Amino acid sequence: MSGPALLRLDLPARAETLGELRVALRGAFARANIEPAASERLVLAINEAVCNVIRHGYPGRDDGILHLRIERGRGVLRMRLRDAAPPVDPAGIKPRDLDECRPGGLGINFIDATMDSWALRPLRRRDGNVLTMRKRLRDVRLRTGGRGKS
Amino acid sequence: MNSCKTEDADGLRLVRVTGEVDMSWSQDLRKEILDAMAKGSAVGVDLSAVTYMDSSGIAALVEGFQQSRSSKSRFALIAPSDAVRSVLELARLDRVFPIVESAAAARGD
Numbered sequence: 001m002s003g004p005a006l007l008r009l010d011l012p013a014r015a016e017t018l019g020e021l022r023v024a025l026r027g028a029f030a031r032a033n034i035e036p037a038a039s040e041r042l043v044l045a046i047n048e049a050v051c052n053v054i055r056h057g058y059p060g061r062d063d064g065i066l067h068l069r070i071e072r073g074r075g076v077l078r079m080r081l082r083d084a085a086p087p088v089d090p091a092g093i094k095p096r097d098l099d100e101c102r103p104g105g106l107g108i109n110f111i112d113a114t115m116d117s118w119a120l121r122p123l124r125r126r127d128g129n130v131l132t133m134r135k136r137l138r139d140v141r142l143r144t145g146g147r148g149k150s
Numbered sequence: 151m152n153s154c155k156t157e158d159a160d161g162l163r164l165v166r167v168t169g170e171v172d173m174s175w176s177q178d179l180r181k182e183i184l185d186a187m188a189k190g191s192a193v194g195v196d197l198s199a200v201t202y203m204d205s206s207g208i209a210a211l212v213e214g215f216q217q218s219r220s221s222k223s224r225f226a227l228i229a230p231s232d233a234v235r236s237v238l239e240l241a242r243l244d245r246v247f248p249i250v251e252s253a254a255a256a257r258g259d
Contacts, residue, residue: 015174022170022202037236040202044237047204051173098242101216103209106241110205113240 003073006032013054013064013083018047021068032072038140042077045114048107049081049131057085057129072137076116079133087122088129154182162257163190164228168199171207180210187217192224194256197234208241215247226256 007028011017022043029039050066058064067082095109111118111133118133152169163186171179186193195211197203211227218225226248230238238244250256 015172018172018174018204019170040233040236044202044204044240047172051204051206054173101212101243101246103212103216104205106205106208110237110240 003071003078005069005071006077007068007070009066009068011050011066011068012062013050013058013066013085014062015051015054018050021050022047025070028070032077032137033142034077034140035142041114042079042135042140045111045133046079046081048110049133052107053081053083053085053129057083057088075137077135077137077140079135081131081133082128084126084128086127088120090120090122093120154179156182156186158190159194159253160257161190161192162253163187163193164253164256165193165195166199167195167197170202171200171210172202172204173206176204176206176210179207180213183210183214184217187214187221187223187225190223192257193218194226194228194250194253196228196253198229198231200231200234203234203237205237205241208237208243211247212243224256224258226250228253228256 007024009024011021025043025046026039029042053066065084069080071078093108095112096105098109115133116136118131120129120131122129152175154165154167156163156165165182165186167179183193183195193214215225229251230249235244238247
């Protein structure tokens with residue numbers, strides 16, 4: 001990621017911080033002129049990504065840390081969420097069949113349905129994983145009548 | 151202000167939910183719904199004042215719905231806000247849950 005950061009957050013991996021996270025995300029997306037309904041979808045997807053790390057990356061722990069960076073550039077929003085949890089196998093992280101009516105497991109579906117692309121990879125030399133997500137700005141920006149710069 | 155409270159509404163156990171439902175307190179909502187189901191044969195969950203709901207909140211609703219099917223009791227979502235409806239649609243659950251617009255409809259009046 002190389003563009004100017006729209007938002008940088010280091011946050012404790014605890015459920016109590018989710019409300020604060022959403023406030024920061026809504027503010028950042030408003031500054032980026034993202035249409036409100038699209039902003040809420042992005043907020044939901046990032047909230048779900050953070051929940052997954054809290055639930056599966058740091059189970060039973062309250063000392064975990066998350067690093068979130070959002071930037072815009074070349075017509076896209078790039079979102080990067082890094083943790084220091086044990087490495088996960090990306091092959092095991094995929095959307096589930098929505099025809100099954102059962103509680104849980106929807107977070108990846110929400111991310112997958114919201115983002116244009118996403119990828120999860122473990123860090124090579126130490127504990128941690130990085131989730132990167134991309135969304136085309138032209139699909140989510142408010143139309144103002146003029147040609148906006150991304 | 152996030153809250154969920156249950157009241158009796160002419161035979162309906164009415165769970166009123168307010169605020170942003172997320173993982174930090176969705177277990178409280180789950181317990182409230184399951185407790186309401188244990189105490190009545192008809193439960194409605196009023197979601198008109200919910201401004202945000204994540205997948206953990208949806209999971210609490212799904213558990214309530216599944217419990218109602220196994221106990222053959224009545225269960226409905228009442229007047230979900232736009233925020234809730236959009237998440238239900240995303241999870242393709244908008245056609246699975248019984249959704250009504252009032253407590254009276256949830257009672258079957």
